[in-house]
Amino acid sequence: MTHVTDTSSAYENLRLELRRGCLALAVLAVLRAEQYGYSLRKILADRGMAIDENTLYPLLRRLETQGLLVSEWRDEDKRNKRFYSLSHDGQLVLKQLLADWQSLNASLNAVL
Amino acid sequence: MDLLDRYLHAVEFWLPKAQRQDIVSELSEDIRSQIEDKESELGRSLTEAEIEATLVRIGRPVLVASRYLPQRHLIGPALFPIYVFVLKIVAACCLVPWILVGIGLMLYSPGYRAAHGSGWLGALGTIWGGFWMTALVAVGAVTVVFAALERGASTPKFLESWSPRKLPPVRDSNRIPRATSIVEMAANIVFASWWILAMSSPTVVNRPDIRITLAPVWVYFFWGYLILAAANIATAGANLLQPNWTRAKAGLRLATNLCGSALFCWMCQSDILLNISLVTDGTIDGRHIAAAINMWASRALPFAVGVGLLVLAVDLRRLIRVKAA
Numbered sequence: 001m002t003h004v005t006d007t008s009s010a011y012e013n014l015r016l017e018l019r020r021g022c023l024a025l026a027v028l029a030v031l032r033a034e035q036y037g038y039s040l041r042k043i044l045a046d047r048g049m050a051i052d053e054n055t056l057y058p059l060l061r062r063l064e065t066q067g068l069l070v071s072e073w074r075d076e077d078k079r080n081k082r083f084y085s086l087s088h089d090g091q092l093v094l095k096q097l098l099a100d101w102q103s104l105n106a107s108l109n110a111v112l
Numbered sequence: 113m114d115l116l117d118r119y120l121h122a123v124e125f126w127l128p129k130a131q132r133q134d135i136v137s138e139l140s141e142d143i144r145s146q147i148e149d150k151e152s153e154l155g156r157s158l159t160e161a162e163i164e165a166t167l168v169r170i171g172r173p174v175l176v177a178s179r180y181l182p183q184r185h186l187i188g189p190a191l192f193p194i195y196v197f198v199l200k201i202v203a204a205c206c207l208v209p210w211i212l213v214g215i216g217l218m219l220y221s222p223g224y225r226a227a228h229g230s231g232w233l234g235a236l237g238t239i240w241g242g243f244w245m246t247a248l249v250a251v252g253a254v255t256v257v258f259a260a261l262e263r264g265a266s267t268p269k270f271l272e273s274w275s276p277r278k279l280p281p282v283r284d285s286n287r288i289p290r291a292t293s294i295v296e297m298a299a300n301i302v303f304a305s306w307w308i309l310a311m312s313s314p315t316v317v318n319r320p321d322i323r324i325t326l327a328p329v330w331v332y333f334f335w336g337y338l339i340l341a342a343a344n345i346a347t348a349g350a351n352l353l354q355p356n357w358t359r360a361k362a363g364l365r366l367a368t369n370l371c372g373s374a375l376f377c378w379m380c381q382s383d384i385l386l387n388i389s390l391v392t393d394g395t396i397d398g399r400h401i402a403a404a405i406n407m408w409a410s411r412a413l414p415f416a417v418g419v420g421l422l423v424l425a426v427d428l429r430r431l432i433r434v435k436a437a
Contacts, residue, residue: 013228016233035144036141037138037141038142038146041142052170053139053143054170054171054175054179057139057180058141058179061135073137080137080141082137082138082141083142098343
């Protein structure tokens with residue numbers, strides 16, 4: 001029983017690690033078009049990459065602090081929302097990360 | 113939305129002032145959007161219980177706020193193993209001697225017992241309380257030093273500037289250094305020679321001004337320690353030729369140390385000094401001195417037992433861990 005619990009806990013940890021790096025890439029990719037937080041979450045969830053609010057918003061702040069995103073508060077549907085989009089640096093970094101992702105994916109497929 | 117406002121207010125409490133408004137506004141917008149989506153899906157307003165369930169899923173306010181804060185730690189993962197290692201050294205070099213001294217004072221100093229509570233239990237309570245205070249100060253001091261190191265600019269440099277050449281050599285726990293065997297053999301030869309020359313007779317000192325006589329039981333100790341010294345010389349010789357611990361050698365070492373400790377404990381209890389004859393003006397009574405020495409030897413028994421047990425524990429650990437030859 002303990003062994004089963006350990007295995008499932010190890011799987012969960014590894015799955016989270018695997019997702020963590022991919023999430024930043026997915027967020028940057030979706031933000032090639034401007035989105036606010038909740039719409040971004042819905043897009044990611046619809047494409048099979050659900051992300052909770054406690055992960056997304058701190059990640060957006062971090063990416064913005066790093067200069068990869070720009071944001072502005074704007075009214076939409078009578079509500080004040082914060083819209084994010086890629087900055088110029090963000091576009092460059094996304095391009096590099098996508099190239100890395102393709103290369104990594106190819107390498108991983110070769111190993112698998 | 114009273115529940116939501118209370119929730120957002122609780123999250124806000126844990127956030128840094130400069131970012132509070134910004135973060136809470138964004139989080140509020142997200143949660144309100146979730147609630148609206150759910151309401152349009154169900155075609156009715158959410159009940160308070162449903163809103164509560166949504167907030168519970170998002171998480172406790174302090175945890176939600178913590179995700180926005182920089183990851184902070186008193187002692188980081190790089191220094192933590194060194195911190196634990198230093199704490200172990202502090203425990204071994206500072207706290208253990210402190211306990212031993214405390215127990216010694218409790219056993220041998222009636223004044224200490226009288227000053228620190230009524231009787232043994234009171235003194236033991238004082239030692240126990242003092243131990244925790246000492247431990248708290250020691251651990252606190254080490255923690256403060258490491259926390260300062262963690263924040264100091266020198267930390268990365270200290271961890272990064274290293275050379276594999278400065279690492280200690282790999283120690284084979286099965287190997288017996290030849291130097292140790294030589295020292296052990298020389299020490300036992302010197303001891304055995306002195307033992308035969310000086311201690312073979314119960315009258316160990318026989319000078320015109322002083323004569324020290326041991327009890328008849330001394331003969332057992334004389335032969336006992338002589339045999340043990342001979343066994344140690346033989347073992348050291350064997351270790352010189354084959355410098356590795358084997359089960360047989362480790363077992364022999366355990367047996368000799370067990371006999372040595374048992375003999376010593378017996379000697380403490382056996383009123384070994386029979387008489388001390390002094391040529392004086394009669395004001396000093398040798399018998400009283402002998403009795404006092406015997407009494408102190410007897411009182412030293414708990415320490416002799418403690419040291420003996422410590423030595424035997426080391427021997428036993430070696431016997432258990434010795435690799436099959």
